[in-house]
Amino acid sequence: MKIPITWLKDYVETDKKPAEIAKVFTSLGLMLDKPIDGDVLDLEHRMDRADWLSVIGCARDFAAFEGLKLHEQKVYGKPGKSVVAKKRITITGKTTAAHRFNTRVFRGVKIGPSPKWLVDRLEAYGMESKNNIVDITNYTMVEYGQPLHAQDIAKLPAPEITLRKATSGETITTLLGTTVVLDRETDILASGGKPVVIMGIVGGAETGVTETTVDILLDAGNYDARVIRKTSRRLRIMNETVSRCDKFLDPRLTEVALARATELILEIAGGTYYENEDWYPHPKLPQSEVLHFARLAQLSGMDIPIAQVKRTLRALEYQIIEESDDALTVEVPYFRTDIEVEDDLVADILRIGDYTNIPATPLASPVPVDITSALYRFEDRLRDVCAAMGCDEHITDPLVKATGRVGEIHLANSLSEDQNALRTSLVPGLVHVQNTYKKHGIATPVFELGSVYDGTASTQSETRQLTVVGSDPSGYLATILSALGIKNYSLSSHEADPVLVLVNLKLVGTISTSSFTLNTAALIEHVSPYQSLKTEIAHVPSLDISLTLPTGTHFEKAAKILAKSAPKPSSIAVIERYENSLLVRLTWDKQIDADKVRLSLVKALEAAGIATRSK
Amino acid sequence: MKPMQNKIDTIKNTFIADLVAAATLEALEAIRIKYLGKSKGETTLLLKELQSLSLDDKKHYGPLLNQLKHYQESELENKYKILNSEIKNETDLTIPGTPRPVGHLHPTSVVIREMNEFFRYHGFSIGEGPEIENADYNFRRLNLPEGHPATDLQDTLFIKEPDILLRTHTSSVETRILSAYHDKLPLRVVVPGKCYRNETGNATNNSFFYQYQGFVVDKGITIQHLKDVLTKFHQFLFGKDVVLRFRYKYYPEVSPGMGVDMQCQFCKGVGCGVCKYRGYIEVLGSGMIHYNTLLACGIDPDIYTGFAWGMGLDRLVMSKFGITDIRKLYSGDIVYL
Incomplete structure (x- = not known):
């Protein structure tokens, strides 16, 4: 403003x-x-x-x-001259989007330039002076906040105005000269069956006031702000009228604005003012509110003198209608459509008293129970583990260009084609980061912790994931799981791509040749809160087996055989690798008969076509 | 303890002390002679003494003494190698080392942790909630009825109009937590998280951004507590000399509402390009949680009162890390040095 x-x-x-x-x-x-x-x-x-x-x-x-006095403005208080029935402009309301349509008729006005004081104020506000009548409607709108509209009675197709929905295909040329094709959602003012104004939004050129105008119909309407908001956004029309009609104006404001405009018209443009219709089917009742002093103290923590409270409320034009030891009952001024609850009066009192004067007091109540989730802490720990492995964290945009993948969630009203869907994977964003890194000559792996989104089911879901992108994802996966105290995990191809990461036979993520992804909520189930430690030097029974995988055979197959060894090994780790040849170390928690175990494993592996070399 | 065991332990200890002190090859040779010398070496003498012991003691101390001898021999050998190489090829410690690669956390994660640390200290929990929200938690329970002019303050990205959307603020997590814990009060919670607006991206605005929300609900909470928490928080972030300005500001979900500005650190309040000649920079919106919001979340607003605030994180992160374009922050265009 x-x-x-x-x-x-x-x-x-x-x-x-x-x-x-x-x-x-x-x-x-x-x-x-x-x-x-x-x-x-x-x-x-x-x-x-x-x-x-x-x-x-x-x-x-x-x-x-x-603490200053507000100077009231001169308004025209006398009623207009009575008018003979046939000269009356009849008003018919046929839309629920209009609450009030208050009109006055002026005859014999002289259109001309506005006086300097009026032109100066409008120009300072940023409005161009048109003629005295249009200027007065604009001036009154800016002064009181109520849009007014003047029409040339001679140009009205009929001596009547109907407020109704447009019919599909009706057109109107606005005061700005653009032609708008109307639809059945748009409320209009029609006269003689023709649209003359888009209600609460913009006037038509046809009935506008010009130098030749002598008689005018002046209206102040009150409309459903929600409807005006929707219609103006749909028609893409924004102006001073819309920016007021789409707020919660009170219908009683129309009376004040018309009285003020009448005063100015008679003073500046002359003519005579006649009564016309005020269509106002459901007059609004005054709103009252009770301010309890206890509530004021409960929110402010201050003991504000009652005299100061009353002075503030009166200065803001609240009327005190009842006063008791613990409360004031006030009538809310008609223009304060924002007052919803008692606390809004508290806000007014603190505001006029200046927030600077409110003291600051430390919280003194006992600390409440901690509701931080285990997952939040776990993800923070994952960040540290990843950084300790030498990976850089990145945060990439969850809004992506739609790929058409099954389950992808699309946005209904995105402004950009590059951001019209939600990501289903963290990988593409991180691959982009890696490409930036390459340009800088950096090979550091990168990771992100964030949500991916899925719309396959009837309700959309979000899954928290950690993705690491870089070379040697197997090594980083092994490191991260070991750091989290997970000794046993398996990688299962399941003839599916990508390969699945399983911990205790439960799916926790996937791995590909350049990245791996873990579902944090699934992973947390298997994590020990503290790193495993050893305080004694102990002999760990172990067995190294060197094996060569035939082409087309995955390690997964060998791992399954090794895992079945009796007694069951506590860990199976690949400690060396050369092409298809692997050196695998099995360890046990208890003593084993190494020769016997080795013999049975070699037998089982070779039966599966996996060559072994005993060490 | 038996005299032989005593002697072994003493020799072990003096040997280690001597070995550590030896700085030259000559000193090392003297130690060798002292312990392992053929005629008078201390360990050698003990080995000779073994002859005079009983059979049982021989069985017990024999291996121990041999172990000691081997231990001393190998330690002397190691030390010899070290001293020898130092003499041949003295390590030049004035040559700077090469830094080992370390991983980095994203600037936003760093700042979130910093803030969390402050609020954890003051008894706050960290709350979370979904990014895909419904209009009920994102608007209605925050006292924003459909079609209210204030919905213009946030351009919503919808998945399915008018109900399923991407949360426009972390206040939606506030209504979720208040509703879930309405019968388990009091609460002190902060919520760092992603939010979304239907905006075309530019250097200062992005359609996806971070907010940091906080709220407290308890008996006896007043606007004075809000002022104190926010003052201490800004002193924590910007130092004790920070100058804040508190003023009335409307937000639908609070009443009374409060805007907080920080005096521009560049011009000290005089007015400059950074603060758009206001002298102050808006840092956050806050206020006493609206009567209707508490009610909508199942809390009796006559018994419990509370405050809430919400702030954009990205501008703060950018200023701390010297980033001028928000899009760089989240597009993977940053590289850590």
Whole structure:
């Protein structure tokens, strides 16, 4: 929201410089969005306060914060002249998206340029001056936050306005000159069966006010913000009207805005003002809220004097309707559509009191039970193990270009074709990293801990994985598992690609020629919390067997035979390798008859076609 | 203890001490003579003494003395090799070594650990939750009804509109944990995690980013506790001299809401390009957990109160590691030195 300082000073007397005023607004909740440009503050709007899209709304809070008086504006209080029935513009509401359509008729106005003070304020705000009537509607909108719209009665196709859904294919040329083809989702103002305004969004060129206009229909509408939001986004129309109509404006604001505009029209453009219809099927009732002093203390931890509480609420135009020893009942001002709960009043009191004045107090309650998951700690341990192995951690984008793989989850509204799906593997991201490394002449393996996503089932699932990419994945896998105290694992080809990593016969991951992946939640089941240690020098019964795998035979086959040896070995490790020849070391927890075991193993291996060489 | 055993132990100990002290080949030779000299060597003499012992003692001490002799011979041999090579080829310790390769953690992991350490110390748990979320936990329980203007504050990436989405903030984990633990309060939790927005990537914004969320729910929690936790946290991150500014700011899931800014460290609050001439840099959003949020998670907001904050992690990581483009951080374009 732009606040020209000159305009602000119409409502509050302050000598503060723009930077100092900006400081106050920042404390109030309106931080500078852009650097101060001369005499204009551009404040970031946080969507809650519809009244902060008006100069007077911002001025009201400024005055309350500074303890200044807010100067009221002149509004036209007298009722308009009565009008004969046939000259009345009838209003018919046929859409639930409209809550109120408040109208006035002006006859005999003189269209012309606006006075300098008006032009100056609009230009400071960033609006071009058109003519006095259009300028007054814009001025009132920025001043009070209620969009107004003026139409040339002579150009209305019929003396009536109907608020309804458009029919498919109806068209309208907007004030900006673009032609919009309407659909049945769009609410419009129609006259004589023709669309003349896209409701709450933009006016039509056909009924717009020009130099020749004499009689005007002025309206202030209140619409369903959700509908305006949806429609404007669909039609891709954003303007000052939309940015207000898609917030929660109160229908009662239409009365204030019309009275203010009437005052200005009669003063600047002359003419006569007549009564016309105010379509308002369900008038809104005032909202009241109770502020308990105990609640104020419960949230703030402070004992704020009741006099200060009352002063703040009154400055923000709350009406105190009841007062007791422990609470105040207030009527919420109509423009504060953001007030939902009692705590919002607490927020107002702390805000106007300045957050800087809230003390800081250390937490004093006992430390609660720790709910950190074992998996979180385990993954942190995995990071350390990987780094200790000499691998670099990377975090890559889970959003990837769709590959069409089965189970891939696609995004419904992605802005980019390169990021329209969720990854099903950590490998491609890490391969990209490896390519970057190669360009730098680095051969370090890389790893990532993160989620992969699957949509095969009816509900989407996420799986936490560790993937390591680099040369010698078997070596790194062996290292990591050993570091985690896992002595026994097996690699099973299962005639599947990639090869499966099994621990205690449970699947924990996969390995390929350039990477391996472990499912952290599956792995944690087999991990010992502490590294295995040895404190005594003991003779470990072991047996080395040298074997040669025939082409086409996987070690997996030999490993199965070796694992079946009696007694059962506590570990089987490949300690040397040359092409297809392997030196395998088996160890046992207890003494064995080495000759007997060797003989039976050699027999079993050779029966399976695996040549052995005794050592 | 028997006299022979005593003698063996004494010889062992003095031998080791002598060996360690020997710095020249001459000294080493003197040690050899002292212990293994043919006529008067101490070990040699003991071996001679063996003759006079009983048969039982001979059986017992014979192997021990032989072991001792062999031990001394091999130790002397080793030391000889060391001294000999040092004399021939003196090690030049002034030549710098070559660094061994070590692995590195990602900058974001490093910063998350740093922050976790602070909060663990202050009694916080680390919480997690799904990245694929539903609108209930991501919006509704955070007091954001459908079509509320504040939904504009976050452009959501949907998997299936309007219900299945990628979480837009770690606040969704807050509502999940509050709902799951509504009857096991109090709670102090931090949540580091990935979030997503429907944005076209540029140097400062990415469609995927990290947030660090925290919340406390207990009896008697006030906005003063929030101020204190955030002050200490920033002192931990940036040093004791950090200057913070607390101000009102609206977030749908809290009331009263609080924005926190840090005085620009480049211009000390005067205003410069880094802080967009504001003098301060926004660091996080926070506030007292909204009455409706607690209610929606099954907690009685009249008994329990709480605070929450959420901050973007990436800008902090980038500033600590001197990275200027967020896309580099997560595209594998960084190389560790």
